[in-house]
Amino acid sequence: MAVVFEKSKALTDVPFHYCPGCTHGIVHRLVAEVLEELGVTGQTVGVASVGCSVFSYNYFNCDMVQAAHGRAPAVATGLKRAIPENVVFTYQGDGDLAAIGMAETVHAATRGENITVIFINNAIYGMTGGQMAPTSLPGQITQTTPYGRDTDAAGHPIRVCEMLSTLSGTALAQRVTVDSVKNVNIAKKAIKKGFENQINKRGYSIIEVVSTCPTNWGLSPDEAMNWLRDNMLPYYPLGVYKDVTEGGNE
Amino acid sequence: MAEKVLMKGNEALAEAAIQCGCKHYFGYPITPQTEIAAYMSKRLPKEGGVFLQAESEVAAINMVLGATAAGVRSMTSSSSPGVSLKSEGVSYIAGSDLPALIINVQRGGPGLGGIQPSQSDYWQATKALGHGDFQLFVLAPSTIQEMVDFVPLAYEVGEKYRVPSMILSDGMLGQMMEPVEFPTKKDDAIAEKPWAANGHQNKREKNVINSLYIDPETLENLVKERYERYELIKENEQRAEEFMMEDAEYVVVAFGASSRVARSAIMQARAEGIKAGMIRPITLWPFPNKTIEKSIDSTKKYLCVEMNMGQMVDDVRLVVSGRKPVEFFGRTGGVIPTPAEVLGQIRALAGKEM
Numbered sequence A: 001m002a003v004v005f006e007k008s009k010a011l012t013d014v015p016f017h018y019c020p021g022c023t024h025g026i027v028h029r030l031v032a033e034v035l036e037e038l039g040v041t042g043q044t045v046g047v048a049s050v051g052c053s054v055f056s057y058n059y060f061n062c063d064m065v066q067a068a069h070g071r072a073p074a075v076a077t078g079l080k081r082a083i084p085e086n087v088v089f090t091y092q093g094d095g096d097l098a099a100i101g102m103a104e105t106v107h108a109a110t111r112g113e114n115i116t117v118i119f120i121n122n123a124i125y126g127m128t129g130g131q132m133a134p135t136s137l138p139g140q141i142t143q144t145t146p147y148g149r150d151t152d153a154a155g156h157p158i159r160v161c162e163m164l165s166t167l168s169g170t171a172l173a174q175r176v177t178v179d180s181v182k183n184v185n186i187a188k189k190a191i192k193k194g195f196e197n198q199i200n201k202r203g204y205s206i207i208e209v210v211s212t213c214p215t216n217w218g219l220s221p222d223e224a225m226n227w228l229r230d231n232m233l234p235y236y237p238l239g240v241y242k243d244v245t246e247g248g249n250e
Numbered sequence B: 001m002a003e004k005v006l007m008k009g010n011e012a013l014a015e016a017a018i019q020c021g022c023k024h025y026f027g028y029p030i031t032p033q034t035e036i037a038a039y040m041s042k043r044l045p046k047e048g049g050v051f052l053q054a055e056s057e058v059a060a061i062n063m064v065l066g067a068t069a070a071g072v073r074s075m076t077s078s079s080s081p082g083v084s085l086k087s088e089g090v091s092y093i094a095g096s097d098l099p100a101l102i103i104n105v106q107r108g109g110p111g112l113g114g115i116q117p118s119q120s121d122y123w124q125a126t127k128a129l130g131h132g133d134f135q136l137f138v139l140a141p142s143t144i145q146e147m148v149d150f151v152p153l154a155y156e157v158g159e160k161y162r163v164p165s166m167i168l169s170d171g172m173l174g175q176m177m178e179p180v181e182f183p184t185k186k187d188d189a190i191a192e193k194p195w196a197a198n199g200h201q202n203k204r205e206k207n208v209i210n211s212l213y214i215d216p217e218t219l220e221n222l223v224k225e226r227y228e229r230y231e232l233i234k235e236n237e238q239r240a241e242e243f244m245m246e247d248a249e250y251v252v253v254a255f256g257a258s259s260r261v262a263r264s265a266i267m268q269a270r271a272e273g274i275k276a277g278m279i280r281p282i283t284l285w286p287f288p289n290k291t292i293e294k295s296i297d298s299t300k301k302y303l304c305v306e307m308n309m310g311q312m313v314d315d316v317r318l319v320v321s322g323r324k325p326v327e328f329f330g331r332t333g334g335v336i337p338t339p340a341e342v343l344g345q346i347r348a349l350a351g352k353e354m
Helices: A024-038 A052-059 A072-082 A094-100 A102-110 A160-164 A181-199 A221-235 B009-019 B034-047 B057-069 B080-095 B122-126 B144-161 B171-175 B216-236 B256-271 B289-295 B312-320 B339-349
Strands: A044-048 A063-066 A087-093 A116-121 A170-177 A204-210 A239-243 B005-008 B024-027 B050-053 B074-078 B100-106 B137-139 B164-170 B177-180 B240-243 B250-253 B276-281 B283-285 B301-306 B326-330
Touching: A024 A052, A024 A087, A024 A116, A024 A181, A044 A052, A044 A072, A052 A063, A052 A087, A063 B057, A072 A087, A072 A102, A072 B024, A072 B050, A072 B057, A087 A094, A087 A181, A094 A102, A094 A116, A094 A160, A102 A160, A102 A204, A102 B057, A116 A181, A160 A170, A160 A204, A160 A239, A170 A181, A170 A221, A181 A204, A204 A221, B005 B009, B009 B034, B009 B074, B009 B100, B009 B144, B009 B164, B009 B171, B009 B177, B024 B034, B024 B057, B034 B050, B034 B171, B057 B074, B057 B080, B057 B100, B074 B080, B080 B100, B080 B122, B080 B164, B100 B144, B100 B171, B122 B164, B122 B283, B137 B144, B144 B164, B144 B177, B144 B216, B164 B171, B164 B256, B171 B256, B240 B289, B250 B256, B250 B312, B250 B339, B256 B276, B256 B301, B256 B339, B276 B289, B289 B312, B301 B312, B301 B339, B312 B326, B326 B339
Parallel strands: A044 A063, A044 A087, A087 A116, A116 A204, A170 A204, B024 B050, B024 B074, B074 B100, B100 B164, B137 B164, B250 B276, B250 B301, B301 B326
Antiparallel strands: A170 A239, B005 B177, B137 B283, B240 B276
């Protein structure tokens, strides 16, 4: 019988632990498909970060290193500088990338560190049970903002792609989401471009995926997708914020 | 024999690391270790290596984690406050069973402390450089030649047992100059690293470098396995120098810079007819229990001389276990004890107040 669909060989057979309606699974699949299509699974080292995706070292079928909270860009820097011909990517959540690891993120980007960063922005801390993230929206209720995020007291959400797009070392800063077939296809193309940039030594590429966390948002999977569209996308507009392969900037 | 060259401690150590095949240095400026970074920034690019000035000590140690995970020899260096920042990464390195070389050129503390030499990070290096049950292999040089010789030793022991290694130096050894000779290059001594995360090339199972184990029994078993390696290190890797110990009755225990002062004081005490000697721990972890133990019967009293408020003295007292008196003399805050001060302490020990 003809095989019409099979799981990417860049994923292991370990079942994902992610909650129903969480978009980690889709993004894992996209990353794995890109690694497979580019034929680089065997030369790739992934860096898992602290948060729900920490167990991604069990799921990706490449060599993996688990980093301390926020330190994935530094670990990836050490890896990439040691084995520059290999492919190195980090897979980080919003707390990891934009709170505790912001210094590592900004400096990896400004050095033009030749790595690919997959950034999951779901506006909340998942693993620890739903606390405010640096990307939590104004007014958003979380475990540590029980009356809603008060921007006077808790500050404003960070728009990471916009900020990193100002840095000379950034090759690609693109925000995508995976709420529809169309958007999943756009996300995959962006992820592929992020890895191609690395192979072509163009510098730091970040693909921010606006994502869901139904469990900690207190919503059903379906409601979560709608909440993402209604609340997150207006604050975090999708699009390409920097792309050195466009406009002769390369 | 190689030719002797006059070099500053920090630079000699850096050159030794390069000659050991360390091609990747990650660091952050802090006095009094900055010469290591400066030397690396000058030499490594010409050796086809990588010098990277990190955004923080925290980032630097995690870059070391990444490079060592990829299977190459790398290092970072700092001084006391910076080493505190590295503690998270050191714990992860230990928990991931990775070797790594960390240099601490100690200065006075706590807090920002001072910039003069100190030994007040003994506890940090030997007991708790980070959270969790783990140890580092810790070497304490007392000469610039040892700053050179201990680099290959730190790499080899670290790689053999898969533990992080530290060279616990201080601002005096880092800044002073002495003639040194470099051993013949032996890059081929670098152990194979089948565990490295450097791409499986579809030829082997994937490697995972990790310190997370959710199941308590799994984690306990891994920690226990690591402690079995620690027992081997304690058995095989203790090192200490014995100075004038043949007939010593009054034994000074001192390491690193303070052992240099103690050595002068002991020679003066001998000239006065006091049977003084010294045990100089070279490995601070594993602590050289065996050398202390075999001295206990013939020793009347011990004196620990340290540039802190009394840290190593705990380990000496643990071995001596009340069988003989163990006294302590220390200066701290960046003050180096004088030979006259230490001689006074030895005389008091021997009951010969002057």
